[in-house]
Amino acid sequence: MRDTLSRRGFLQGAAALSAVAAASGASYAAWAASPDEQGKGSEVSRGFTLCNGCSSKCGLVCTVKGGRLWTVEGHKDHPYAKGTACGRAHGVAQMAYSASRITTPLRKTEDGSFVPCTWDEAFAEIGERVKKIQAESGPESIAMIQDPRPSGKYYSKRFINALGSANLYTHGCACNLSKESGLTEVIGTGKYSTDFGKAKMVMFVGRSYGDGIRPSSVQSVAAAADANCRVVLVDPRLNNTGIFATDWVPIVPGGDLAFLLGMCNVLIEEDLYNHEFIENETVGFDEFAAQCKEYTPEWAEGICGVSADRIRELARAMAKAAPAASIEPSWRAVNGCSYANSFETARAFCAVNALLGSFGQKGGALLTSTPSFGDLDPEKFPKVPKPKVKRVGDAEYPLVLDSMGSAAVAAASGKVKAFFFYNSNGARGYGSPKMWTKALEDAELVVTIDIQMSETAMQSDFVLPECSYIERMEVPEALGGKKHAVAMRLPVIDRIHPETKSCDEIFAGLAEACGVGKYFGFSVEELSEAQLNTVGTSVAEMREKGVVALPDPNFEYKVPKFKTKSGKLELSNEKVGATGMNPVISYIPRKVMPGEGEFFVIGGKQSIHSHTMTLPVESLNAISREYDMERIWMATADAEKLGIETGDLVEVYNDNHSDKVAVKVTERIMPGVLFVPSHYGGKSKDLSLAYGYGIDMSDYLDGDFEPHVGSIMSQEVAVKVRKVQA
Ligand code: SF4
Numbered sequence: 001m002r003d004t005l006s007r008r009g010f011l012q013g014a015a016a017l018s019a020v021a022a023a024s025g026a027s028y029a030a031w032a033a034s035p036d037e038q039g040k041g042s043e044v045s046r047g048f049t050l051c052n053g054c055s056s057k058c059g060l061v062c063t064v065k066g067g068r069l070w071t072v073e074g075h076k077d078h079p080y081a082k083g084t085a086c087g088r089a090h091g092v093a094q095m096a097y098s099a100s101r102i103t104t105p106l107r108k109t110e111d112g113s114f115v116p117c118t119w120d121e122a123f124a125e126i127g128e129r130v131k132k133i134q135a136e137s138g139p140e141s142i143a144m145i146q147d148p149r150p151s152g153k154y155y156s157k158r159f160i161n162a163l164g165s166a167n168l169y170t171h172g173c174a175c176n177l178s179k180e181s182g183l184t185e186v187i188g189t190g191k192y193s194t195d196f197g198k199a200k201m202v203m204f205v206g207r208s209y210g211d212g213i214r215p216s217s218v219q220s221v222a223a224a225a226d227a228n229c230r231v232v233l234v235d236p237r238l239n240n241t242g243i244f245a246t247d248w249v250p251i252v253p254g255g256d257l258a259f260l261l262g263m264c265n266v267l268i269e270e271d272l273y274n275h276e277f278i279e280n281e282t283v284g285f286d287e288f289a290a291q292c293k294e295y296t297p298e299w300a301e302g303i304c305g306v307s308a309d310r311i312r313e314l315a316r317a318m319a320k321a322a323p324a325a326s327i328e329p330s331w332r333a334v335n336g337c338s339y340a341n342s343f344e345t346a347r348a349f350c351a352v353n354a355l356l357g358s359f360g361q362k363g364g365a366l367l368t369s370t371p372s373f374g375d376l377d378p379e380k381f382p383k384v385p386k387p388k389v390k391r392v393g394d395a396e397y398p399l400v401l402d403s404m405g406s407a408a409v410a411a412a413s414g415k416v417k418a419f420f421f422y423n424s425n426g427a428r429g430y431g432s433p434k435m436w437t438k439a440l441e442d443a444e445l446v447v448t449i450d451i452q453m454s455e456t457a458m459q460s461d462f463v464l465p466e467c468s469y470i471e472r473m474e475v476p477e478a479l480g481g482k483k484h485a486v487a488m489r490l491p492v493i494d495r496i497h498p499e500t501k502s503c504d505e506i507f508a509g510l511a512e513a514c515g516v517g518k519y520f521g522f523s524v525e526e527l528s529e530a531q532l533n534t535v536g537t538s539v540a541e542m543r544e545k546g547v548v549a550l551p552d553p554n555f556e557y558k559v560p561k562f563k564t565k566s567g568k569l570e571l572s573n574e575k576v577g578a579t580g581m582n583p584v585i586s587y588i589p590r591k592v593m594p595g596e597g598e599f600f601v602i603g604g605k606q607s608i609h610s611h612t613m614t615l616p617v618e619s620l621n622a623i624s625r626e627y628d629m630e631r632i633w634m635a636t637a638d639a640e641k642l643g644i645e646t647g648d649l650v651e652v653y654n655d656n657h658s659d660k661v662a663v664k665v666t667e668r669i670m671p672g673v674l675f676v677p678s679h680y681g682g683k684s685k686d687l688s689l690a691y692g693y694g695i696d697m698s699d700y701l702d703g704d705f706e707p708h709v710g711s712i713m714s715q716e717v718a719v720k721v722r723k724v725q726a
Contacts, residue, residue, distance in 0.1 A: 042066040047492035048075065048546025050477060052469040053088035054610035055147075056080045056214045057477060059547045060089060062470065062492045069093060069470060069493055074215055077547040078487055079479055084215035087608050091620035095468055096496060100452050100616055100687055102465035103497040114463065119501070119509060122462050127513025129445045130163065133417045139164030140389040141417040145407045147171045147424045147611070154475050154527070155507040155520075156422050158384055162516035166387040167416065172337075172404030174430040178711045179335040181401045182346025185573045186585075187359070188563030189367060190401065193481070194328045196220040198363035201230040201321035203314070205256050205349070206333030208233075210240030213607040230321070232314065234259065234306075236602055237633065237675050238668035249314070250670040253600040253715060254590030255304030256334040257341045260327070260348035261587055262300025262308075263315040265292045267355040272319035274357025281559055282354055284572025287584045295587065303589075305670070322356035324363025333604070337711035340591040343399060347576075347585045354569050360559045367560040369553055370480025374534030376522060384519050392416060397710035398579055406710030411439035412703070418445040420510075421456050422503065423466070425612045428455035428683065428696075431712035432703030434656075449506055452616060453686035465500045472502035475528050476542065478535075484550040486535060488528065488542040579708045592702075594718035598654075599638070600673045601717050603697050609679045615690040616682070624680075630694030631664040633675035634721070639665040642723060649725040652676075654717070657699040660724055674719065 044065045050057040059078025063070045072093050074081030095101070105122040106114040133141055144160040144167065146152050160168050172180070180190025194202055202224060209217040225231055225244040232247040233239065234256065242248060251259055267273045268289050278285050297308035318325045327349045330336065335346035358364030393400065393409035400406050408431040410416055419440065421427075427436035433455070440446050440459045448460040457463045466472075474489040501509070504527075508520040529539050537548045564570050577583030594600055606629055608620045615621060624630060632652065634644065644650060646665045651658060652674070659681065669675055680694025700717045 044070065048488070048490050048542070049470055049492050050474075050487055050489040051081075051085065051089045051092065053086070053092040053614065054212075054214075057487075057489075058085060058089065058215065059487045060085055060093075061546065062093070064493055067494065069096065075487075075547050077485070077545070077549070079481060079483070079485060080214050080216045082216045082219060084219075086213045086215055087623070088213075088610055088614060088620065091608065091617040092614060093470060094619060095451065095617055096470050096493065098452070098616075098618070101468070101497065102451060102453060102457075102463055102500075104465060104499040106463040106465075108461050119499070122464060123509045123513035126445070126447055126462055126510060127515070130418060130514045133444055134163065137417050138389070139387065140167065140392065141165075141415060142420075143167035143169065143392065143407075143410050143416045143418070144420045144422065145169045145171075145424050145426045145430075146422040152422050152503055155504055156420075158519060159507045159511055159516075160420070161384045161387055162511060162519045163514060164387050164389075166389060166391040167405070167410060168391070169405040169407035169410060170403070171407070171424060171426070171430060172401065173406040173408045173705075173710055174337055174712050174714065175332045176336045177401055177404050177406065178337055178342035178706055178709050179330060179332075179346045180404070181399050181709055182335060182343040183329070183350060184401065185399070185576055186347050186350040186564070186570050187367065192329050192359070192365045192367050194326055195324075195361075195363050195366050196224040196229070199224055199229050199324050199326070200363055201232070201318055201325035203232040203234060203318065203325075203327045204241060204245075205234045205260070205327060205330060206335070206338075207328060207330040208235070208239035208241045208604065210243060211605050211607055212331070230317065236600070236670045236673045237604070239604065240607070249306055249310065252303065252305040252670075253602050253673060254334070254339045254341065255306075257345045257348055257587060258295070258300040258303035259306055259311065260345065260352055261292060261295035261585075262297045262304070262311045263318070264288075264348070264351055264355060265295045265300075266297060266312050266315035267319055267352070268292050270316070272316065273355040274322065277354065277357035277359070277559065281359075281562070282569045282571055283566045284570060284584055288351065288571040291584055291586055318352070318356055322364075323358040323361035325356055326353045326358040326365040329365070337706070338713065338715040340706055340713055340716060341588040342706055342711060342713075343709045344585065344588045350569065351571060351585050354571065359569065360557060362557050366482075368481050368555060369484070371478045371484045371486070371535055371550055371553075373476070373478060373531035376527060376530050381522050382518060393710060397705070397708055399576065399708040400710045406705065408435070408712050409705055409710040411436055412705075414439070414442065417443055419443055419447070421446075421448040421450070421460070423450065425450075425454040425456045427459055428612055429698065431698060431705075431714075432656075432701045433683070433696075433698060435703040449503065451500075452613065453684050454612065455682070455684045458684050458686065464506055465497070466506065467495050467497070467500040467502055471495045471500075473524050473528070474503070475524060476532055482553075482555040484553050485547055486532065486537060486542070486550060487547045488539075490543060490546070581708060590716060591713065592716040592718050594672070598718040598720050600715075601676055601697055601700065601719055602673060602715055603676050603678045605679075606677050609677075612679050612682065612690070615679050615693070616687040618689065621689040621693075624693075628662065628664070629677060630680045631662045632677075632695070633664050633666050633669045635669050635671040635673065636665055636667050637671045639663070642721065644721075644723050645726070648723055650721050651724050652695060652700075652719050652721055654700050654719045656702065659695040659699065661695045674721070
């Protein structure tokens, strides 16, 4: 927190991480040394791209010397980068030169090993097998699973729909599905943002900008702190946003919903809510208020561990600061995919903000617009017909978001015979790996498009090598907010490995082989031009600037128009009620409670890792090892009881899994809870730096899903710990 942690220290630490990212790792040393030689006397050129280190896709300005990537900086005009790139960006850019890249298509043999094949051979055999599966099991037995990047989300949807299947899934079930679904049923959109520049009080529930580390987010919370905004962290762990915070409120994992409803009780019972907003802009308040009577702060304390007095004080302070006060919307944490009540927790975020009247207000919770692109000329390029059969899983999980689906539900259903993975390590990260292994073993065809041999690639029949992101052009990315802009991933260097392809080339080849090539008769440049022209810019301008500002959308502070069925903010919702759930925002307990001697488990990102793909990056892996970042966190009080000290090796176990890892003993986590940093515990022997390093909490999951929504409930888990070695 501001009093106990040094801001200067944080910034120095962040700078050190970037420096280490740029200085450690054998491959980087070779890379750094080589252009010195090769690039002597060479002209330095500049190129623009979008970082692939996480879903922020920050704009980057790259310099190239002697044909090799030389420097990476954040683009000053990109709203997420604002001139800065985080440490991951430097590491992920190096993947282009990694020795672990896949450089040619691979085909699995009878004995389970992979052999190289040509693109023609891979396309032809995949095409034959897809046609056979289509004929025998119907197109609805084919699925596409992706971590959506700009081109991917255009091409992969077009491809799977062209095959007649609606089975397009993102990584959302293991990320922000419940949050976006919950928000959508209350405010009509899955997103809102915090107006940090003018906020007087902001509450983070589970989320940490200091670990997720999008540059603009860190800058915004730092600026808010400088402006004396009260920043409250509600989290079982004092995370790295603590440097900017005034308060840390430790909370029992999964108790967040009770905490939020306890605050609602105070705001209503003490008549601290915004009557004008509630009366004019919401539906369902009377039912909600009646129900909130039982959610007293004392009731909430018994579930979430935050004292009733503290809940009252926070609610009153939020009301005093309103409307320049709000709950930050979060992302993957408590309301993203973690618990049996994540969807309802997301709805409760909106309920608090509604009572504060902060939607659309200065310093409150903002709904802003995003520009939309046009499409290809349908006269020249035929439109893909809408699939006739609904997506697998949607009927059983009716609150799943249209734009995401649940890939894990689809895998567990046994209905999918052919899986395509694009830029996705679903079999490792989207819920129980055991469940995924079974689904992929039972499938008739598994194809993975990636640049390295992920765990999913290892379980595939074909692995198709994509070129790295700094070698390819992708369709433009629309950027919304108070201002609008467009940014684009453009090739910065020539292709290093001639047998790799870009995603548009791969999908065009697959489509041709599967008999739907007529839908892919355009180049990525033609498509990008068509999209950009509709917002008044062009590929040529993108090449010149990398990021282009679009006409001012004239954002105004005012109550937004909620795109719900009623046109109002819905504290009670018919669609939710139709599932059998309470239509009114209400309490749902978490599913798994630790028994005697067991711990809660929480996970979270670190500033240098965003996905399983970053752990094998040499420089980022070196930072992890230098600072022992794979260690799990245990509270001092728990460690003393178990005779455990920092650095000791422990066994973490439950009925599903057992693994060994070192411990960090700290006061920064509440007793009874373990923090397991995400993305460790790699299982692909081909990615030797990640293999067996740390533990992966998804191994401990039961493999079931949040009711009605389909998220993986990534923190519904309890484990025991025993010391193995000092
Ligand atoms: S936050 Fe970092 S890793 Fe993510 S896109 Fe931006 S620079 Fe890349």
